[in-house]
Amino acid sequence: xxxxxxxxxxxxxxEGASLELRCNYSYGATPYLFWYVQSPGQGLQLLLKYFSxxxxxxxxxxxxxxxxxxQSSFNxxxxxxxxxxxxxxFCAVGGGxxxxxxxxxxxxxxxxx
Amino acid sequence: xxxxxxTPRYLIKTRxxxxxxxxxxxxxxxxxSWYQQTPGQGLQFLFEYFxETQRNKGNFPGRFxxxxxxxxxxxxxxxxxxxxxxxxxxxxxxxxxxxxRGHGExxxxxxxxxxxx
Numbered sequence: 001x002x003x004x005x006x007x008x009x010x011x012x013x014x015e016g017a018s019l020e021l022r023c024n025y026s027y028g029a030t031p032y033l034f035w036y037v038q039s040p041g042q043g044l045q046l047l048l049k050y051f052s053x054x055x056x057x058x059x060x061x062x063x064x065x066x067x068x069x070x071q072s073s074f075n076x077x078x079x080x081x082x083x084x085x086x087x088x089x090f091c092a093v094g095g096g097x098x099x100x101x102x103x104x105x106x107x108x109x110x111x112x113x
Numbered sequence: 114x115x116x117x118x119x120t121p122r123y124l125i126k127t128r129x130x131x132x133x134x135x136x137x138x139x140x141x142x143x144x145x146s147w148y149q150q151t152p153g154q155g156l157q158f159l160f161e162y163f164x165e166t167q168r169n170k171g172n173f174p175g176r177f178x179x180x181x182x183x184x185x186x187x188x189x190x191x192x193x194x195x196x197x198x199x200x201x202x203x204x205x206x207x208x209x210x211x212x213x214r215g216h217g218e219x220x221x222x223x224x225x226x227x228x229x230x
Contacts, residue, residue, distance in 0.1 A: 032217050043117070043203055043221030051214065090156065092217070099209070099216040100169050105155040 006104035014112045021076040029096025033074040036090045086111045117222035125228045131192040134225045138206030145187040150201040163210035199229045
């Protein structure tokens with residue numbers, strides 16, 4: 001079955017600390033991977049995407065993610081978080097003949113001052 | 114370029130009523146997808162429209178329906194509302210339909226918050 005797992009429902013980090021949000025997927029075809037962010041009261045915004053090529057992809061707002069095929073993972077990272085990064089983060093996968101996205105349950109990021 | 118707009122932003126209805134939500138995609142985008150977001154179930158795909166045709170449908174009862182107009186604007190309708198329909202309904206537009214790579218890059222509206230009493 002195709003699925004996306006974000007193991008952490010909540011993560012709390014201190015402002016200025018580094019961040020890693022985990023995403024694991026199960027997908028039958030070559031996966032195309034996405035991270036989206038949802039700020040409180042807002043819709044989702046695309047942070048970054050991986051289609052092919054370099055497995056380390058850069059996104060907006062200083063985020064990056066690394067695709068590891070052997071681990072079926074696409075973890076999101078940021079070296080130093082800011083209070084404005086407090087939001088919910090969603091990982092999604094599509095690909096093959098169907099790019100209808102399969103979504104993870106989301107990880108809520110809480111920033112400690 | 115204007116973003117995806119959704120109207121209304123907030124809606125309160127009672128059980129048994131029906132509701133229509135509207136979504137205007139980004140200019141030039143022909144694919145519109147609808148999602149239901151709740152704290153317990155996360156983001157659930159409702160349906161996708163492209164060029165006025167429904168391409169995909171999620172696992173929701175027939176009370177949930179939608180349509181797309183020739184200008185790509187889309188509406189979704191929920192009939193005979195139930196308490197469990199209370200949710201944030203998100204619309205997303207993209208250049209390509211779900212059979213194309215561009216579909217993964219979706220642009221979301223702010224959502225319509227539906228409360229059913």
